Amino acid sequence: MTDIDIEPTETVDARGAACPGPLMDLIGKIRGVESGAVVELLSDNEQSLTDVSEWTEESGNDLLEVVEADDHYAFYVEKA
Amino acid sequence: MTDHIVIVGGGTGGTVLANDLADRLGADIDAGDVQVTLVNDDPDHVYKPVWLYVPFDQREPADGRRRLDELVDDRIDLRIDRVTDIDTDAQRIRYRDAARSVEYDYLVLATGSTLAPEEIPGLPEGGHDYYSESGAERLREALLSFTEGHLVLSVVGTPHMCPAAPLEFVFMADDWLRERGLREAIDITYTYPIQRVHGNPHIAEWARPLMDERDIAVETFFNAESVDPDGQTMTSMEGTDIEYDLLVAIPPHRGVDLIAEAGLGDDGWVDVDKHTLEATAAENVYALGDTADTGVPNAGSVAHYQAGVVGQRLASHVRGRPPTAIYDGKTLCFIETGMDAASFVEFDYEKPPSPVPPSRTLHWSKLAYNESYWLTARGLL
Numbered sequence: 001m002t003d004i005d006i007e008p009t010e011t012v013d014a015r016g017a018a019c020p021g022p023l024m025d026l027i028g029k030i031r032g033v034e035s036g037a038v039v040e041l042l043s044d045n046e047q048s049l050t051d052v053s054e055w056t057e058e059s060g061n062d063l064l065e066v067v068e069a070d071d072h073y074a075f076y077v078e079k080a
Numbered sequence: 081m082t083d084h085i086v087i088v089g090g091g092t093g094g095t096v097l098a099n100d101l102a103d104r105l106g107a108d109i110d111a112g113d114v115q116v117t118l119v120n121d122d123p124d125h126v127y128k129p130v131w132l133y134v135p136f137d138q139r140e141p142a143d144g145r146r147r148l149d150e151l152v153d154d155r156i157d158l159r160i161d162r163v164t165d166i167d168t169d170a171q172r173i174r175y176r177d178a179a180r181s182v183e184y185d186y187l188v189l190a191t192g193s194t195l196a197p198e199e200i201p202g203l204p205e206g207g208h209d210y211y212s213e214s215g216a217e218r219l220r221e222a223l224l225s226f227t228e229g230h231l232v233l234s235v236v237g238t239p240h241m242c243p244a245a246p247l248e249f250v251f252m253a254d255d256w257l258r259e260r261g262l263r264e265a266i267d268i269t270y271t272y273p274i275q276r277v278h279g280n281p282h283i284a285e286w287a288r289p290l291m292d293e294r295d296i297a298v299e300t301f302f303n304a305e306s307v308d309p310d311g312q313t314m315t316s317m318e319g320t321d322i323e324y325d326l327l328v329a330i331p332p333h334r335g336v337d338l339i340a341e342a343g344l345g346d347d348g349w350v351d352v353d354k355h356t357l358e359a360t361a362a363e364n365v366y367a368l369g370d371t372a373d374t375g376v377p378n379a380g381s382v383a384h385y386q387a388g389v390v391g392q393r394l395a396s397h398v399r400g401r402p403p404t405a406i407y408d409g410k411t412l413c414f415i416e417t418g419m420d421a422a423s424f425v426e427f428d429y430e431k432p433p434s435p436v437p438p439s440r441t442l443h444w445s446k447l448a449y450n451e452s453y454w455l456t457a458r459g460l461l
Contacts, residue, residue: 016354018375019281020274024238027273027303031317054275058301059318 004065006076008040009033015072019047023055030061030079037079038064044072052077083114083398084183086173088163089190090120090148092127092457093369093383097188099459100391102153105398109155114398118152119175121162125151126213127453129380132245134216135223135328136256136419141213151457166342168362186394189339189350189359189367190387193241193378197331200236206309207234207329210249211241222326223253228265229325234314235272236304237332238279241370243377244425246270246330247278247287248416254294255418268295269322271302271314283415283425286435290417304329333378335371349373354429355406357390366390374409376429381412384456414446422446 012029014022022043029039041052049066052075056063064076085101087094098118108114130144152158165174165181172181195211197203208222209215231253235246250270257263270277270291276284277291277298291298303317307327314322335348344359345351350367351360354374359365367373368390369383376382385407392405409429416422422443427433436442455461 016375020238020279021375023274027317028237031303031305051274055301058275059303 004067004076006038006040006064008076009037011040011042013042014048015042015044017043017045019045020051021045022048023051026052026075026077027055030059030077033079035079039077039079041075041077042072043075048073048075082112083185085114085116085186085188085394085398086182086184087116087118087188087190088173089192089369089371090118090122090125090152091190091192091369091383092380093192093371093387094118094120094188094190095125095148095151095457096384096459097190097368097387097391098156099151099153099457100387101394102155103459104391104395106155108398115157116155117157117159118148119159119161119163120148121160121176123147123149123160125457127380127450127457128211128241129450129453131210131213131216132242132248132252132416134213135210135219135249136252137220137224141216144213146454146457151454153459163338166338166344168342168344168359168365171364185364186397187365188390188394189344189365189371190369190383191336191339191348191371193333193370194336194348195331196334197329199332200304200307200329202307202309203236203304203329203331206307206312206314207327207331209329209331210245211330219328226266226326227262230267230269230323231326231328232269232271232314232322232324233328233330234270234302234304234322235330237273237330239370239378240330240333241378242413243279243379244283244413244415246272247283249328250296251290251294251417252419254296255420259419267297269297269299269324271299271304271316271322273301273303275300280433282427282432283435286423333370339371345373354409356393356403357386357407358393366393374407376409377411377413379411379413380453381410385410414442414449416443416446418443 127144133139208219278284368386370378393403396403417438421438425433
């Protein structure tokens with residue numbers, strides 16, 4: 001995985017989950033954290049690439065980074 | 081030495097499995113080589129799909145209740161109690177009403193879903209549901225006296241029981257209100273947490289045009305944050321406010337704390353191999369139905385098919401053979417599209433759903449299945 005300078009507050013491992021599971025797991029976690037917290041979502045579902053970016057734009061949260069690993073993506077979302 | 085199989089939960093999955101094992105392992109049970117215990121904290125088995133019809137005054141909650149001791153084979157050791165602790169290392173469980181813990185050789189968790197409306201501030205006071213007996217009865221009272229205003233159906237979160245039921249409710253409400261000459265005085269809005277009207281894109285693509293044709297408004301990317309019962313307003317995480325006169329919500333769902341406490345998975349769902357249904361965090365533990373985190377819908381048909389797979393695998397274990405049965409994600413759903421029409425879908429892990437055109441025949445097929453469900457629970461259908 002690419003080195004990044006982001007320290008997530010929480011991590012959600014949704015690898016193996018079918019759509020819309022990863023996005024719903026992310027939303028559930030964002031619901032429970034403080035403003036400014038960063039949630040890391042791990043997903044191996046391609047649909048998450050569009051799901052997560054569309055939702056963060058709609059909800060006003062900030063998608064800081066998407067990192068592609070060998071078998072999954074890591075999304076870093078900062079709660080507005 | 082007797083192999084002890086304990087099934088926790090007497091819903092569709094647990095009950096079908098118990099009867100399946102009584103059938104498969106009857107001779108072994110009679111010989112004392114196998115003991116099967118089904119534990120449930122309610123003496124009744126509840127068939128929840130009946131609740132969809134209660135708000136429209138078509139069924140009574142009692143239609144969905146039968147005593148477990150009338151449904152479960154006599155060879156099953158039925159215990160009305162609650163499991164309060166699971167030790168997967170020692171393979172022991174503890175009952176609420178027993179002094180000593182009990183050993184198991186195989187444990188099957190079929191504890192199902194519980195509702196958590198309190199997770200959304202204001203929702204318990206401001207919203208109705210038809211995902212519980214009491215909720216369905218209260219909603220019936222509200223709906224029967226509702227003659228004008230804004231009816232909002234909000235799917236607060238997923239996963240939830242019967243993913244088709246929110247669509248069914250708005251389609252049925254639309255038709256029911258038209259029949260009563262009230263539809264022009266009542267607006268209907270449907271909200272969903274993601275960017276389409278259903279989690280499965282194929283079902284969403286089928287349902288959306290039907291909603292548009294029937295003037296059912298849609299609000300997607302709506303994740304309920306709070307409800308103001310006095311102001312009758314619902315606010316989403318995305319910053320959208322919706323005013324309502326009658327709010328029907330699909331509340332957040334959770335499993336049971338017991339599962340997280342045992343280290344088997346988060347939020348009460350057991351992490352499993354989606355084909356074998358074996359828990360990934362412990363040996364000799366299975367989960368099925370809503371309890372198994374497989375990604376397939378939380379539906380009775382899923383629990384039914386999974387029970388058959390777990391039954392075969394357990395029988396193989398008991399007989400010292402390698403288990404070969406696998407679950408392929410098979411799901412069957414009837415989807416009501418009004419008060420006298422329904423569609424039908426069948427899909428699995430590989431094959432996506434393709435809803436068939438709605439018809440009266442499928443509607444009556446759904447009602448006929450609901451009547452014959454008790455044969456399913458007994459393991460006969």
